[in-house]
Amino acid sequence: MLTVVMAMSQAGAQTPATDPVAPAPAAVRSTPAYPEPYLPPALRKPLRDATTGPVLLRYQAMQKLKKRFDDADLDGSGTLTRDEARKAGLGFIDKNFEHIDTYQRGNVSFDDLKAYLMQRREEARSR
Template sequence: MLTATMAMSHAGAQTPTTEPAAPAPTAVRSSPAYPEPYIPPALRKPLRDYSSGPILLRYQAMQKLKKRFDEADQDGSGMLTRDEARKAGLGFVDKNFEHIDTGQKGKVSFDDLKAYLIQRREEARSR
């Protein structure tokens, strides 16, 4: 019975109606809902140039440090020992190894190094 009811309701949905379709309402707006995407160059506002800002400089420095960290990681473990840092010439990591290695594992990850650098920056700002 349920199947018959569903079939009849489905069939009724496909039956064309004899009522004329109501015209779609037209709305008059003072400005379009979506503005024209093209703006001529003469009318464009100049974008702020972040190419030399401090955020970009920090990002670039962090990318260079990450590259040096990965190159220093001789065994590919994603961690540096103090010896690996020393051999790679990462003196900052070597000198501050105990502070970076908060878990006293004998190895530091790049995330450990970033956390230490952020902590140092925050300490310097609070002075």
């Protein structure tokens, strides 16, 4: 029986041993089995970056406005007349058409609208 035990121990030495206590590979350890319920403030990640959040929201809002502007441009000219803005339900453009159309052309481009919105934002900040 002693020879059987010795033979088994030698056979085990030749094959790689799997240690149940050995650490798991990095890919497996990426999420802990039991996450800590509390992390100190220094280790917490912010939910969002405060500097890019408002910029991202303005970008998304501007993209939606651009889509509505393009959809309202029935003749495909890249500009809106007051009538096109009114028919599309773009009341803001309709009400402020004279201020947006600074060159008095009778139509406004999306760049004209953006310039007007930036001007209003600057005016609101200076108050």
